[in-house]
Amino acid sequence: MLRIMAIGCCLLGALPVVSQPVNLSRNFRPDPLQVTGRTGGEVSLASLAGSVSGCRGFAQGQPNHIINIVESVPMLDMIAFTREVNQDLTMLVKGSNGDLWCGDDQYRNRSPRVSGRFTKGTYQIWIGTAEPKQSVDYVLSISETLHK
Numbered sequence: 001m002l003r004i005m006a007i008g009c010c011l012l013g014a015l016p017v018v019s020q021p022v023n024l025s026r027n028f029r030p031d032p033l034q035v036t037g038r039t040g041g042e043v044s045l046a047s048l049a050g051s052v053s054g055c056r057g058f059a060q061g062q063p064n065h066i067i068n069i070v071e072s073v074p075m076l077d078m079i080a081f082t083r084e085v086n087q088d089l090t091m092l093v094k095g096s097n098g099d100l101w102c103g104d105d106q107y108r109n110r111s112p113r114v115s116g117r118f119t120k121g122t123y124q125i126w127i128g129t130a131e132p133k134q135s136v137d138y139v140l141s142i143s144e145t146l147h148k
Helices: 045-049
Strands: 002-004 022-024 033-038 065-069 073-081 089-095 100-103 113-118 121-129 137-143
Touching: 022 033, 045 089, 045 100, 045 121, 073 089, 089 113, 100 113, 121 137
Parallel strands: 022 065
Antiparallel strands: 002 022, 033 137, 065 121, 073 113, 073 137, 089 100, 089 121
């Protein structure tokens, strides 16, 4: 079952707006689920991760997306894309259970990718950029199978 409450983006010139939570369970549709957003901020993803995690990039203090996994999913593959070829996106996924993933150039040596088993819980997702204060439109694609 997939329920999208609302997906927010942003007002021109304003800080990115956090999208409404997305609830996911096994066999969600559509697959891949795609949500849009805009980066922006000067908070380091490493500091948001709360550890010396090696997370690269900068984002706003609030997560761009919140995903509630209502039933454990054996495999989720998340990739953030941008059409702006000169921009370098990064990603941080932080679970309520303590799971932590950082993404940078894992997908085609260009886009941040986070893949793995996601247990029931709430996951905060930050999409960042390599340099602080960069505002970039992106698409976050979430699938139960590996993106090709």
